[in-house]
Amino acid sequence: MASDVSRRGFLEVAGTVVAAGAIASVGTANAAEQAAVGKLKIVGVCCSPRKGKTTAAAMQMCLDAAKSTSPEVEIELIELAGLKIPGGVAAGVPLEPGEKDDFPALAEKLGNPAVAGIIVGTPVYFGNMSSLCKAFIDRCMIFRKNNFVLSDKVGGVLAVGAARNGGQELTTQSVLAAMLCQEMIVVGDGKPSAHIGGTLVNDGKDSISGDEFGTATARNLGRRVAEVALLVKRAR
Numbered sequence: 001m002a003s004d005v006s007r008r009g010f011l012e013v014a015g016t017v018v019a020a021g022a023i024a025s026v027g028t029a030n031a032a033e034q035a036a037v038g039k040l041k042i043v044g045v046c047c048s049p050r051k052g053k054t055t056a057a058a059m060q061m062c063l064d065a066a067k068s069t070s071p072e073v074e075i076e077l078i079e080l081a082g083l084k085i086p087g088g089v090a091a092g093v094p095l096e097p098g099e100k101d102d103f104p105a106l107a108e109k110l111g112n113p114a115v116a117g118i119i120v121g122t123p124v125y126f127g128n129m130s131s132l133c134k135a136f137i138d139r140c141m142i143f144r145k146n147n148f149v150l151s152d153k154v155g156g157v158l159a160v161g162a163a164r165n166g167g168q169e170l171t172t173q174s175v176l177a178a179m180l181c182q183e184m185i186v187v188g189d190g191k192p193s194a195h196i197g198g199t200l201v202n203d204g205k206d207s208i209s210g211d212e213f214g215t216a217t218a219r220n221l222g223r224r225v226a227e228v229a230l231l232v233k234r235a236r
């Protein structure tokens, strides 16, 4: 079977038994299981290496807006801070003996059909995403190789920088490009702001609360992801 072939191919490339557990469970729930769940889940993946800081705060705002869109919507914030996600595994570099890999557990969660939307949040580092975000995105190759598990999930992105025009939109576009490669349905922040996604500014004291424009884009993004995820659910 094609999926078995790609699964075997991935495992050869990944060279890791740990990933096998995730592969086996990713995307295995069928439509009936999904219907039984009833709720529609939107997951926010926060890719700052600093736990609970500005990117996490922006993501929480975004997810709260998603949840307030409909009682059907459930949310979950996942912070990658402190997790070990070796990016090289995606290119076939085996784990070192004893090296920790937290990606398979994360993959299992994201691949669940009940997850209808994924919002990625990253700090802006030199006009682009954090290395943690890139490692996460590279590891998501497993979904593409496993018959496009993320296909038709709705994707949105927010970025937090220390400067207004510090590269938030460039960063957002980079992540959106990766989502397109997964056959996800990508959206920006909904109206009235309606641009590329969430674009926020850290005030220099690790707060975003005074950024009226940026926090509005985060909320509009969450609402838009939820609205489109609901549309997709009803169209099935």
Ligand SMILES: Cc1cc2nc3c(=O)[nH]c(=O)nc-3n(C[C@H](O)[C@H](O)[C@H](O)COP(=O)(O)O)c2cc1C
Pocket (backbone or CB within 6 Å): 048, 049, 050, 053, 054, 055, 056, 122, 123, 124, 125, 126, 127, 128, 160, 161, 162, 163, 164, 165, 166, 167, 201, 202, 206
């Ligand atoms: C290595 C590094 C590079 C950065 N580069 C940029 C940048 O290009 N543009 C910008 O606006 N902010 C930049 N910043 C600032 C962070 O994006 C900003 O402080 C952000 O709020 C950090 O997110 P966090 O609070 O979730 O960790 C950089 C910070 C670091 C550590």
